[in-house]
Amino acid sequence: MPSSYDTLRPQPPSAQTTAALGRRLASAARVLIDADAVGQLSARGNGALADALARHIQRSKSDRQLWLFLVALTASFPDVDVFLEARRALGVSSPEFALSAVLESVQQSFHPLECLDYDLDIVVDVPVVDVDFCAKYNHNTGIQRVVRETLSRWNGAHELVLACWSAGDNGLRQLSTVERSRVVDWDAWKQTPESARPAEPPPGFRPRLVVPYGTIVLLPEVARDGYWSALSALARFSGNRVGMIGYDTIPIASADLIADGESEKFAKYLSIVKNADRIAAISASAAGEFRGFARAASAQGIPETEVVSVPLAVQTPARGSESAHRSAPIPRTGRPSSKLVLMVGNQEARKNNLAVLFAAESLWREGIDFRVRMIGGGKSAYTRFVDSEVKRLKSAGHGVELLRGASDDVLVDSYAEAYCTVFPSTHEGFGLPVAESLAMGVPSITTGYGSTLEIAVGGGCLTVDPRDDRQLIDALRTILTEPGVRERLAGEAEARPPRDWNDYAADLWRDLVEPLERDKR
Amino acid sequence: MPEDLELERLQALENRVTELEAERDRLQGELDAVLNRATDRWLSAAQFESKALAAMQQTVSWRVTKPLRAVRSFQPGRLTGRRNG
Numbered sequence: 089m090p091s092s093y094d095t096l097r098p099q100p101p102s103a104q105t106t107a108a109l110g111r112r113l114a115s116a117a118r119v120l121i122d123a124d125a126v127g128q129l130s131a132r133g134n135g136a137l138a139d140a141l142a143r144h145i146q147r148s149k150s151d152r153q154l155w156l157f158l159v160a161l162t163a164s165f166p167d168v169d170v171f172l173e174a175r176r177a178l179g180v181s182s183p184e185f186a187l188s189a190v191l192e193s194v195q196q197s198f199h200p201l202e203c204l205d206y207d208l209d210i211v212v213d214v215p216v217v218d219v220d221f222c223a224k225y226n227h228n229t230g231i232q233r234v235v236r237e238t239l240s241r242w243n244g245a246h247e248l249v250l251a252c253w254s255a256g257d258n259g260l261r262q263l264s265t266v267e268r269s270r271v272v273d274w275d276a277w278k279q280t281p282e283s284a285r286p287a288e289p290p291p292g293f294r295p296r297l298v299v300p301y302g303t304i305v306l307l308p309e310v311a312r313d314g315y316w317s318a319l320s321a322l323a324r325f326s327g328n329r330v331g332m333i334g335y336d337t338i339p340i341a342s343a344d345l346i347a348d349g350e351s352e353k354f355a356k357y358l359s360i361v362k363n364a365d366r367i368a369a370i371s372a373s374a375a376g377e378f379r380g381f382a383r384a385a386s387a388q389g390i391p392e393t394e395v396v397s398v399p400l401a402v403q404t405p406a407r408g409s410e411s412a413h414r415s416a417p418i419p420r421t422g423r424p425s426s427k428l429v430l431m432v433g434n435q436e437a438r439k440n441n442l443a444v445l446f447a448a449e450s451l452w453r454e455g456i457d458f459r460v461r462m463i464g465g466g467k468s469a470y471t472r473f474v475d476s477e478v479k480r481l482k483s484a485g486h487g488v489e490l491l492r493g494a495s496d497d498v499l500v501d502s503y504a505e506a507y508c509t510v511f512p513s514t515h516e517g518f519g520l521p522v523a524e525s526l527a528m529g530v531p532s533i534t535t536g537y538g539s540t541l542e543i544a545v546g547g548g549c550l551t552v553d554p555r556d557d558r559q560l561i562d563a564l565r566t567i568l569t570e571p572g573v574r575e576r577l578a579g580e581a582e583a584r585p586p587r588d589w590n591d592y593a594a595d596l597w598r599d600l601v602e603p604l605e606r607d608k609r
Numbered sequence: 610m611p612e613d614l615e616l617e618r619l620q621a622l623e624n625r626v627t628e629l630e631a632e633r634d635r636l637q638g639e640l641d642a643v644l645n646r647a648t649d650r651w652l653s654a655a656q657f658e659s660k661a662l663a664a665m666q667q668t669v670s671w672r673v674t675k676p677l678r679a680v681r682s683f684q685p686g687r688l689t690g691r692r693n694g
Contacts, residue, residue, distance in 0.1 A: 101652040109652060132637075135644030162655070187644065191651040201655045 101204075106134065108163070108205050112297075113137045115208055116160035119301060120144060120153050135187070142186035146178045152302070152327030154178070156210070159299050162194055163203040164258035167317035170197040171325055202256030208297035209262075211249050215304040215601060216328075218260060218319075220252040222309065223267035228274065228496075229434075230520055231335060234370070234400060234592075235308045236274040241593035243272040246601075251298040257314050261295040264288065275406065278496075300328045304604045307332040307360065316356045323363035329604040332361065333596070334369035334395065336517025337377040338438070345438040345514065347467050362390055365607070368398045368600040371539035374517045396599050399542065401592040402523040402584065407497050426487060427458040427507035427568060430530075432499065432521040435466035435474050438514045440554050445477045445488070447560045452486050456568050459487035461502060463494045503528045508567050508574065512554035516540055522549065526584060531577035533563045547580030 101109075113134060117126045121144050129137040138161065145153045154175060158166040166174070173196065177189035221227070222235045242248060250271060251260035266288050269277045277285075305328045311319055323330040339346050339354030361367065361378065362385035369375035375397035382393040429448065435441050441462060448460045462478075465471070471492075478488045491498060503509070509525040509532045519540040525532045526548045534540040536551030544551050550567060552559040567574050665671055 098653050098657040101649055101656055105652060105656060106649065109648070132641045133645035133648075135646065135648035136641040138648055139644045188647060191647065195651065195654060198658075200658060204652065204656055 105204050108207060109161070110134045110137070112160040112163060112206075112208050113141065115210055116156050117141055119210055119212070120156065139187040142178070142190050143183050146181075146183060146186045151175070151325040155321070155326040156299065156301055158190075158194065159259065159297070160208065161190070162201050162258075163206045163208070163297060164199065164201050164256075165260070165318040166194075166321055167197075167199065168321045168324070169317070170194060170199065171321050173197070199258075200256055201258060203254050203258045203261075203297065206254065206261070206295070206297050208299050209249075210299045210301050212301050212303055214247040214249055215306050215604075216249045216251055216260065216298055216300040217306045217308065218252070218311070219250050219263075219271045220309060220315070221312070222271045223250070223252040223263050224270075226270070226278075228278070230518075231309060233520075234333065234335075236271060237401070237589040238308060238593045238596060240272045240274065241590060242597065246597065249298055249300075253315060254295065254297065257318075259318070260298045260300075262298055264290050264293050264295070266290060300326070302327050304329045304331060304601065306330075306601065307364070309333075310335060311357060311360060313353045313356055316360055319360045320363050323360060323365075329366075329607060330360075330364040331366045331368070331600045331604050332364050333600075334361070334367040334374055334378040334517075336370075336374050336515070337381060338515050338517065340381075341377060342438055342515040345436070347436075347469060361385075362388075362393065364393050366600060366604055367393055367395045368596055369395060370398070370400050370518045371542050372397045372399070373539040373542060394603075398592065398595050398599050399587070400518050400520065400523065401587055401589045402527050402543065402546075403586075403588045404527045405496060405499055405503070405524050407500050428502070428505050429458050429460045429564065429568075430502050430506035430509045430525075431460065431462045431464075431511065432502075432509065432524070433464045433511065433513070435462065435464050436470050439464075440512045440514060441470075441474050442477060443512060443554065443557050443560055444510055445474070445481065446557055447564050448488070449481060449486065450561050451565055451568065454565070456565065458507070458568055459489065461489040461491065461506075463491045463499060463502060465492045503530055506530045508533060508564075508577075510560075510564065511535070511540065512552055512560055513540065514554050519543055526581040527586075529578055529582045531567060531574055531581060533560070533567065546584050548577050548584060550577065 110130060114126050114130050114137065117129065117137060117140070120141060125140075126137075129140050141157050145157055155166065155171065158171065158174060170193065173193040174190050177193040178186055181189035217239065219235060219239060222232050222239075228236065239250070250263050250268060252263055252267060253259070254261040263271070266286055300322075305322060307319065307330065322328060337354075337358075339351045340358070343351040358381060361381065367375075367378045367382075369378050375395050378393070379395040382395055386392045431441065431444055433439050444460070444462075448458075451458070462474070466474075474490070478490050481488050494502075503525060506525070507530075509521060509530055511519060511522050511525075511532060511534045513519065513535055516535070516539045519534065522532045522534045522540050522543050526543070526546075531548050531550070532544075533550045533552060534544055535554045536544070537553075541551060543549070550563040552563050554560070567577070
């Protein structure tokens, strides 16, 4: 029969892969057993060294040691299943079969191991920070801005190891210089024209795995699905202290307003949260949500995760790379001289875009002259309703501008041009658009509970119940028709005590990292 | 001479110890060879699995059926096959 396809056949491991395994095992052995014995054991071969480690861990019954051994063996952070399988296998095997018990349990995991050629660095004395998304992608909205603003300030001020996930999502690895720039030097990175940006990955880049052991692991991003089981295992078994930034629990607490599939993913993410040691939530309101979840999880006999509140900065958004070039003109409708009501943020049900359009139409019908501009994208399941309403209102002659994929410059120019902003979200972790609006001296109409109320009490806002369209109409009418109110609110916004990203980064280090350092196991 | 006999006995014992040590090292070498072979086999299998999976994921049939798998991932109550939580 003619052969149409190349057939893959198992081959002996390459010398490179075998040598890398030997170096990884030796690195782990120097931490786990008598360092003087490592050279002798290494000389006898990888199997002999792995056997000595397996027997040692079988005697010590130490979870953290088993976790490190599995990482060194597989060049992969074990997920919960693999770890428990290996621990049970060691528990019932005789010492001479300890290694084969571990190898078999790893083999049954069906998890592709794509980093078997990697070396590893075991980090024992400084925090390791997982900045996967910010390192790999140029996207820069809410969470990414928090991470980049924070890490750019921590970098140089504190000793840290930044890491992202390796090929096959097997484990944390070093960043390339480009990836590092994207995290700690974002302002310079975004000013670099795309044509001048270096190739990725850089030629010859051979990352090493970053393996935290007995230290602190910080998760400032919301880990994407695919990482949750390995991170849960890390938090449960590795002996590292895990600290996270808690943004919100919207996909669970407001599941009725969230796209299909998002709630299930977030529920998996919460498995890291319940095993973490400390959460720094971005508002008192978000802290309440995480504390509630931690209490619920304590019914499983898990030590309750400590939750503190470290509110985000209230700062003007930065301009983007277009400053050096030309921005695309903003498509305008309505009379240019009329007052601009600005709404910034993703377009989704909980943000209440349709309520804002309804309030605007009601006031246009009363004869009040103003324009509405909405900046932000979203999923078509919701944006199609927004699009349809905007189209209808435009054809009726009303001034509505819808900007999707707008640049940072357009955002800043829009805040500067705005008469007021409106942000009647039904559920927020913080409410960055309200904070940005106030930082630019622009009054805001926002939700009178939760995190946006925490911002609003500092002045510059009218608050409403976002589920009551009448309150939204009244507030918008007041601000548009009573210049004294707008002037008073703008004055309050200007007078707010500044809280910038330097303050946030310093507070986060003090309230998240320092307590973890004190409690290191 | 009793002293000569004692020396001979000691020499014989030393020779025996050397023999036993050599035997021990030989057996240890055999055991190490078994352990090294087992580790190499595991490494070979792990590497093969990753390559085989990558090769399968490059096939046309895998790529054209990607939307079906995406739809399936949204099926409520779909079993994930995980054993531990």
